[in-house]
Amino acid sequence: MNEQDLYERGLDVRRDVLGAEYVDSGLAEADDFMMTFQRAVTELAWGYAWSRPGLDRTTRAILTLGILAGLGRHQELGIYTKGAIRNGVTIDEIKEILVHVTAYCGTPAGRQAFLAAHGSLKEAGALP
Structure with missing residues (x-):
């Protein structure tokens, strides 16, 4: 799975878990510098860790x-x-x-x- 796929999957899970309003607000407020963190956390924590099949x-x-x-x-x-x-x-x-x-x-x-x-x-x- 490539970075973009992890990001998109992670964004879906992140919105489901934390709420779209909260997530989208954080993304909208992110400048280029902070967007690096937003992408990293969305790909790693949400697209990878929260999306694995081993735990609900x-x-x-x-x-x-x-x-x-x-x-x-x-x-x-x-x-x-x-x-x-x-x-x-x-x-x-x-x-x-x-x-x-x-x-x-x-x-x-x-x-x-x-x-x-x-x-x-x-x-x-x-x-x-």
Whole structure:
């Protein structure tokens, strides 16, 4: 598969997972310099990793939340929390993912992850 095929496949998956409005906004705001990153992440993460047959999207979403929370990437965690809901992860499952992160990565990481996910869920209307 060539780069353009990976990009196009990745763009479809990325829009499905994160929402077309979010993805298209990021692409529209990208200048030539940032478009290099947009293409790379779309081809590698979405066209390759998220498109592989070994795991379903719900499982990938769960893994991604745990990884981002553990790494302390809270802004990205908020974005991917909305994507996780879109891909069938329940609010109770998100809580359990973050409890697990808290146990293994520590309470500061867990607290920040809970705050990021909570804000994202409220913004999306998934919480009152």
